[in-house]
Amino acid sequence: MKQQTRAIYITVALLIALLFIGCIGIPLISGSHFSVKSNWNIIAGGNDKGQGTKPDDTGKNAGKPDVLTESEESIARRAALKEDLDKGLFILVNKQNPVDSSYKPNDLTAIKYFAADRSEVGRYLRAEAAEAFNLLSETAAEEGHQIVVTTAYRSYAFQSTLYNNYVKIHGQQEADTFSAQPGKSEHQTGLAADVSSPSVNYQLTKDYINTPEGKWLNDNAYRFGFIIRFPKGKEDITGYMYEPWHIRYVGKTAAKEIFDKGFTLEEYLEKEI
Numbered sequence: 001m002k003q004q005t006r007a008i009y010i011t012v013a014l015l016i017a018l019l020f021i022g023c024i025g026i027p028l029i030s031g032s033h034f035s036v037k038s039n040w041n042i043i044a045g046g047n048d049k050g051q052g053t054k055p056d057d058t059g060k061n062a063g064k065p066d067v068l069t070e071s072e073e074s075i076a077r078r079a080a081l082k083e084d085l086d087k088g089l090f091i092l093v094n095k096q097n098p099v100d101s102s103y104k105p106n107d108l109t110a111i112k113y114f115a116a117d118r119s120e121v122g123r124y125l126r127a128e129a130a131e132a133f134n135l136l137s138e139t140a141a142e143e144g145h146q147i148v149v150t151t152a153y154r155s156y157a158f159q160s161t162l163y164n165n166y167v168k169i170h171g172q173q174e175a176d177t178f179s180a181q182p183g184k185s186e187h188q189t190g191l192a193a194d195v196s197s198p199s200v201n202y203q204l205t206k207d208y209i210n211t212p213e214g215k216w217l218n219d220n221a222y223r224f225g226f227i228i229r230f231p232k233g234k235e236d237i238t239g240y241m242y243e244p245w246h247i248r249y250v251g252k253t254a255a256k257e258i259f260d261k262g263f264t265l266e267e268y269l270e271k272e273i
């Protein structure tokens, strides 16, 4: 009888234990399983290649749509660059890539801020670049710096006169280091401008980078879609000496990437576009 009673007690205890696990334990395990699966689906769905990132053991990535955001940014970047490419903002004009003598942009627009003693015919940029420069100049002024255009657009004929004068004074070899032969100047694209400030008496000089205006331009031009086109140390790539005053409009997306990566336009077009 005693053994039978003990067996009954043990059976009842086991039944109670099983009921306890059945009510509490199993839902916990199930809940955990579905939770992980749910997170995995969200992350996997966010990747445009259809390959998700497995949630790690710490649950750090759980529920965070990082991959989704990055993918959207990448798509937006491609769209912005395509738009700027179609607008002709990445036109490359240098010693190896001349532009036709008859090339003239059809949307040249007068800029608002310029050095008063320079030729009036050089006070134009393509519409979008002119608007961007006006904003650059106004923002610089708000921060205490006067930055104005000395020459922006130059026609083929204008560049011919300028270059031939430099050759007469300096000889061709020297002239070629700082002045473009006609057809090889990006000033003809209406996307480039030489700028200066009162602190260097509106001259174009390497000392510009040592002035507050030149530093501001160097650090902020990209915010308005411009790059310093002939950077220091890249003379072998651009074919020109360092010109802290020569800015080139490429649109905000490319300008920021060029600024962040320290590229020239030549390197950027080869590696990124």
Ligand SMILES: [Zn+2]
Pocket: 187, 192, 193, 194, 246
């Ligand atoms: Zn220039």
